Amino acid sequence: MHVLFADAPHLRILRLLRDEGPVSRAELGDRLELTRPRLLAEVERLVAAGLIAEAGMAASRGGRRSTLVEISPRLRFAAVDLGASSIDIEVTNGRLEPLAAYREPADIRTGPKVILQRVNELLSKARTDGAYERLDAVGIGVPGPVSFRDGVPVSPPIMPGWDRYPVRELLAREHGCPAVVDNDVNIMAIGERHGGVAHSVDDFLFVKIGTGIGCGIHLAGTVYRGVDGCAGDIGHIQVDASGPVCSCGNTGCLEALFSGAALARDALAAARAGDSPALAERLAASDGLSAKDVADGAAEGDVTCIRLIREGGRRVGGVLATLVSFANPSMIVIGGGLAQLGHVLLAEIRSVVYRRSLPLATGNLPVVLSELEGRAGVTGAAVLASDMAFEQAS
Amino acid sequence: MHVLFADAPHLRILRLLRDEGPVSRAELGDRLELTRPRLLAEVERLVAAGLIAEAGMAASRGGRRSTLVEISPRLRFAAVDLGASSIDIEVTNGRLEPLAAYREPADIRTGPKVILQRVNELLSKARTDGAYERLDAVGIGVPGPVSFRDGVPVSPPIMPGWDRYPVRELLAREHGCPAVVDNDVNIMAIGERHGGVAHSVDDFLFVKIGTGIGCGIHLAGTVYRGVDGCAGDIGHIQVDASGPVCSCGNTGCLEALFSGAALARDALAAARAGDSPALAERLAASDGLSAKDVADGAAEGDVTCIRLIREGGRRVGGVLATLVSFANPSMIVIGGGLAQLGHVLLAEIRSVVYRRSLPLATGNLPVVLSELEGRAGVTGAAVLASDMAFEQAS
Structure with a gap:
């Protein structure tokens, strides 16, 4: 309540035209709640600056027909x-x-x-x-x-x-x-x-699980970056004090237990130990194993592959449960290379988040895969x- | 960068006078970067509304002397x-x-x-x-x-x-x-x-450790409350899957392991088990034990009391290390009834936070006790x- 979010009119005009395409002057004025003189002055200035352009006549709204403007096709x-x-x-x-x-x-x-x-x-x-x-x-x-x-x-x-x-x-x-x-x-x-599953959502977490693990924090309509620019660096949160040593020097960090690199390492161990026919077969056919091999093995029903994914999902879910209790977001989006592990991973993350976070914070909390992927x-x-x-x- | 923080001039005038006392019109205009006509109009309106009042003449700044205004003494x-x-x-x-x-x-x-x-x-x-x-x-x-x-x-x-x-x-x-x-x-x-150790700090966490545990999240100059109003409810973060059952029904929640109630429970057990002369003596003299008894015992050098506080600090520190990696704040303030446990508690929390969070996030991160206490x-x-x-x- 201490803050008014008051972006300048020209920014609001440009963003609307960028995101929605040609709009009539009349509709722009209505939607941005600008008086007609103010709107016309802003539009004229933006046309002169080469940022927006005329785009023909709008369909009639009853009175005089309004002209369309659009973001400049030259940008x-x-x-x-x-x-x-x-x-x-x-x-x-x-x-x-x-x-x-x-x-x-x-x-x-x-x-x-x-x-x-x-x-x-x-x-x-x-x-x-x-x-x-x-x-x-x-x-x-x-x-x-x-x-x-x-x-x-x-x-x-x-x-x-x-x-x-x-x-x-x-x-x-x-x-x-x-x-x-x-x-x-x-x-x-x-x-x-802008263009994915979190379209127009003001408060959400974007969790990237790839080579490493990180989290984009979108609060109150804008990215929160922290005082040193490292907010969301959740890959080095300790999840198991007796876990493996991480590249950062600490032990048991989340991404030392589950990430592209960790999953490849665990898949190799499983293949060599004879725990997974699917992984052993893939290892025999190539030099090493990757997260994709685990995803493919799981799709074929290989129990060890499914277990590796579920264990990883449990680790990520445990950290996310903490972050949900802390930040009370309205959505969690899972992206990055390991999102290809798909619904087995998602189901496990959801299960832990829904069980361990505050009920009030999860009553209406979708946990979904990125739509934009790469x-x-x-x-x-x-x-x-x-x-x-x-x-x-x- | 999507947002301009543009509070209305009358709010900025009123807050400045509330927080700093009488100020001259000239200084108000300079500090709030308002043109003189705009400032005078706003001040006149606020005087008429009974929110601010004349407060005599300011010391000369060379030219014509400016009159002081103050927040209305009738509010x-x-x-x-x-x-x-x-x-x-x-x-x-x-x-x-x-x-x-x-x-x-x-x-x-x-x-x-x-x-x-x-x-x-x-x-x-x-x-x-x-x-x-x-x-x-x-x-x-x-x-x-x-x-x-x-x-x-x-x-x-x-x-x-x-x-x-x-x-x-x-x-x-x-x-x-x-x-x-x-x-x-x-x-x-x-x-x-407003009036304590986080004066004018825009991004900080206020951690209350009392009957329960909660966290006030102050980001980018304003309180972040979450989409359901439960952001910062960190007392039910699971810190030990094999820990005691919490009042919420889950096991191993932070506040089931360390809070006013948990500490009283652990102190009673220690006194009865003969582990703590200081606590046994206090129990004999009254009906039960409280966090204050543990604080007093620790001040006398009772080893068990010190251990209880340090174990609690380690639990809180572990959760805060996660939150620091996530939110990258510029300060952590510890308040609530158990802040009376003082520097033994604080030292343990600091030790865990500084060891386990990202170095970039803790390079310049004070962890301090509340100044305002109750x-x-x-x-x-x-x-x-x-x-x-x-x-x-x-």
């Missing part, structure tokens, strides 16, 4: 999602529809020079391919904590060489437009809220980029 | 903090200074009719004692989840008969002024931010009441 945003082992890029128009998309493996540990050079090469390729002439903003997510204000990674554990590297500044200079840097899980949460990150990066461009237009 | 707020076993009431002036204060034992389980009648009797007494003629707002905290929007308790576990009882409506009608209802831990967090709740209730009165004045 272009670059969205980059850096994972531990991949680069995803989309170039979008002003409505965030992809005009070009690239995805390739890349090891984040090769450092910022190599990775950002490759990002710029892929963006050059997009230009050559005709996706854009000039960019209006770049949004990028990285797999580690970020100082959102400074636009730099901060002490990122799996990104050697990236600590306080001026990612935002270099991208902005290279492309001559605003740039914005955020944590990869935060952009996935933003993406899921595209959540780039979608969120495009949203952030466009917001940045819109804000700088004021 | 009166009632602040009520209902605990599981107590009623605390203060009546304050517009600067939230107490003019009358009452504290007495009361069992919340006797139900809303009895408790609210007693609240009204104490407020009548304050009027008879000359603390006020009429109230401008009432703020009340209750020991359970609250729908802040509806002004009612919601499924409060230790408050039989209070579920959806129209607390706000009845208080507002009785006193002919706005009323506001919140959870007791939330008002303690608000109080600590007054945190009524202080926060007075802040809420005044905010409500100020908002309704718009």
